[in-house]
Amino acid sequence: MHAIRTEGLTKHYSVGFWRSRPYVALDHLSLEVAQGEIFGFLGPNGAGKTTTLKLLMQLIFPTSGQAWILDRPAGDVEMRRRIGYLPENPSFYDNVSAEELLAYFAALFGYRGAERAKRVAVLLDEVGLGAERRLQLRKYSKGMIQRVGLAQALINDPDVVFLDEPMSGLDPIGRREVRDIILRLRDRGATVFFSSHILADAESICSRVGIVAGGKLVAAGTLADMVPFHIKGWDLIVSGVSADTRAALAARGATATLISEGRYHVVLPPELSSAEAVALVRATGGELVSINPVRDTLEDFFLAQVQQSARRTFD
Numbered sequence: 001m002h003a004i005r006t007e008g009l010t011k012h013y014s015v016g017f018w019r020s021r022p023y024v025a026l027d028h029l030s031l032e033v034a035q036g037e038i039f040g041f042l043g044p045n046g047a048g049k050t051t052t053l054k055l056l057m058q059l060i061f062p063t064s065g066q067a068w069i070l071d072r073p074a075g076d077v078e079m080r081r082r083i084g085y086l087p088e089n090p091s092f093y094d095n096v097s098a099e100e101l102l103a104y105f106a107a108l109f110g111y112r113g114a115e116r117a118k119r120v121a122v123l124l125d126e127v128g129l130g131a132e133r134r135l136q137l138r139k140y141s142k143g144m145i146q147r148v149g150l151a152q153a154l155i156n157d158p159d160v161v162f163l164d165e166p167m168s169g170l171d172p173i174g175r176r177e178v179r180d181i182i183l184r185l186r187d188r189g190a191t192v193f194f195s196s197h198i199l200a201d202a203e204s205i206c207s208r209v210g211i212v213a214g215g216k217l218v219a220a221g222t223l224a225d226m227v228p229f230h231i232k233g234w235d236l237i238v239s240g241v242s243a244d245t246r247a248a249l250a251a252r253g254a255t256a257t258l259i260s261e262g263r264y265h266v267v268l269p270p271e272l273s274s275a276e277a278v279a280l281v282r283a284t285g286g287e288l289v290s291i292n293p294v295r296d297t298l299e300d301f302f303l304a305q306v307q308q309s310a311r312r313t314f315d
Contacts, residue, residue, distance in 0.1 A: 001035060001070070001071050002032050002033060002034060002035070002068070002071065003033050003034060003035045003036075003037075003069070003070060003159075003160050003191035003193075004031075004032070004033035004039075004056070004067075004068070004069055004160065004191070004193055005031070005032050005033070005067070005068045005071075006029050006030055006031055006052075006056075006065065006066070006067045006068075007030050007065055007066050007067075008028045008029070008030055008064060008065035008066070009026060009028070009029040009030070009052070009055060009062055009064075009065035009066070009067055010024070010026055010027055010028050010029070010062060010063045010064045010065045011024075011025045011026040011048075011051050011055060011060065011062055011063050012024055012025070012063040013025055024215050025048055025051045025215055026048040026051045026052060026055070026062075026215045027048075027214075027215040027216045028065065028216070029048070029052060029065070029212070029215075029216075029217055030217070031210055031217060031220055033191060033193055033208075034191075035159075035189070035191050036186065036189050036190070036191060037186070037191060037192075037207035037208060038182060038183075038186050038191075038192045038194075038205055038206050038207050039191070039192070039193045039194075039206065039207065039208055039209070039210065040194060040195075040196060040201075040202035040205075040206035040208075040209040040210070041053075041193065041194065041195040041196070041209070041210050041212065042195070042196060042197065042199065042202055042209055042210065042211050042212070042302060043195075043197065043211060043212040043213055043306075044197060044213065044306060045197065047212045047213050047214065047215065048212050048214075048215040048216075049164070049195035049212060050088055050164055050195065051215075052195070052212070053085075053087075053162055053164050053193075053195060055067060055074070056069065056074055056162065057074075057085055057162065058074055058075050069083060069160060070082060070083075070159060070160060081109070081156065082156075082158055082159045082160065083158050083159065083160045083161070083162065084152075084153035084154055084155070084156060084158035084160075084161045084162065085153055085161075085162045085163075085164075086149045086150055086152075086153040086161075086162070086163045086164060086166055087149070087164050088164040088165045088168065088195075089168075090145060090146065090148070090149030090152075092137055092145070092148065092149075092152075093137070094136060094137045094138035095136055095137075095138065096136065096137060097133060097134050097135060097136055097137065098124060098129055098132070098133040098134075098135075098137065098140075098148045098151070099120055099124065099133050099134060101137065101148065101152070102119075102120040102123060102124065102148075102151055102152060102155060103116055103117070103120050105152050105155045106119050106120055106155050109155060109156040111155075119155065120155075123151040123154055123155060124151060126151070126154075126181060127147040127148070127150050127151045127177070127181070128147060128173075128174065128177050129144065129147055129148070129151075132144065141169075142168075142169035143169045143170045143171060143174055145169070146166070146168060146169045146170055146174075147170075147174065150163070150166060150178065150181070154181075154185075158190065159189075159190055159191065160190065160191045160192075160193065161185060161190060161191070161192050161193070161194075162193050162194070163182075163192065163193070163194035163195070164194070164195050165194075165195060165196055165197075166178055166182075166194055166196070167196065167198055167201055175201065179201065179204065179205055182194070182205055183205060186207075199302055203223065206223065207222070208220065208221060208222050208223075209221075209223065209226070211301075211302055211305050211306070213305065213306045218305045218306075218308070219301070219305050226301055231270065231293045231294065231295055232270055232294045232295060233267060233268050233269055233270045233293075233294040234267075234268040234272075234274045234277065234291060234292070234293060234294060235265070235266075235267060235268075235290075235291070235292045235293075235294055236265070236266040236267075236268065236274075236277060236278075236281075236288065236289075236290070236291050237259070237263065237264070237265055237266075237288075237289040237290045237291075238263070238264050238266055238281050238286050238287065238288055238289060239262050239263045239264070239286065239287045239289055240262055240285055240286045240287050241256070241262075241264055241266075241281060241284070241286040242284050242285065242286070244284065245280060245281060245284040245286060246264070248280060249266060249268075249277065249280065252269075252272050252276075252277075253268075253269040253271070253272060254266055254267060254268045254269065254272060254277065255267045263289070267294070274291055278291070
């Protein structure tokens with residue numbers, strides 16, 4: 001059973017005042033997301049990510065095509081009790097507290113009394129809201145509202161969670177916490193479908209990704225399938241390196257950039273092995289601080305796909 005499936009999902013808008021013309025926001029999107037995986041839906045701003053999520057949530061309706069969630073049509077009412085959704089810019093009644101808001105949503109899903117209070121407290125702890133949970137939402141920052149939005153998306157313990165730009169407005173600590181929450185959801189068997197233009201987030205947690213540009217799905221698959229990840233060289237941080245050593249490294253095609261007094265960032269070409277460079281550094285009294293392989297990244301692949309899509313559009 002697929003958690004999410006679309007076939008030819010398309011959305012046109014009419015734009016223009018006097019002579020309206022169709023604008024294609026999403027163009028025949030067909031994809032499948034298996035149960036229990038984290039699927040990253042990636043693309044630049046205006047690519048069609050939010051349109052896709054709104055179609056799946058039935059906030060808007062397709063011009064053509066179909067979508068299924070948990071093997072039921074996207075509009076099925078019973079299925080909706082099993083999903084959670086965080087919109088890109090969540091907006092709530094701002095004269096209530098986070099506790100009051102979540103208690104309201106929990107009641108809609110049948111939680112009552114002590115069970116409801118416990119569910120609210122557990123989720124607010126999970127998203128990192130402490131004593132401020134009793135403040136009115138009008139006093140919250142954007143990042144705090146984002147945390148409340150994530151909590152409401154999880155209030156019914158959903159089987160499938162849809163997150164639209166879940167890291168938006170969060171500081172580095174908040175982003176790490178959200179990544180941990182997503183991984184815990186996967187570990188208990190839930191499916192997570194999230195859109196983002198922050199590629200590092202997708203690269204660190206996704207089972208598979210799809211890249212959309214200009215309303216079209218231009219690539220989909222596992223990161224290993226999409227990006228070869230072959231080693232293109234080595235990054236070294238070294239200290240105590242003499243001028244002679246830097247000259248020897250330069251003769252072998254390496255570059256050394258001064259970071260601070262006595263410390264250099266060295267980039268090795270692929271034909272020079274890390275072992276050779278490390279031996280050369282140590283033979284002249286230098287010290288290796290760190291070493292990392294240089295590989296293709298999801299960002300490299302993403303940019304290449306978006307650029308190819310743009311060229312096809314204008315050709």
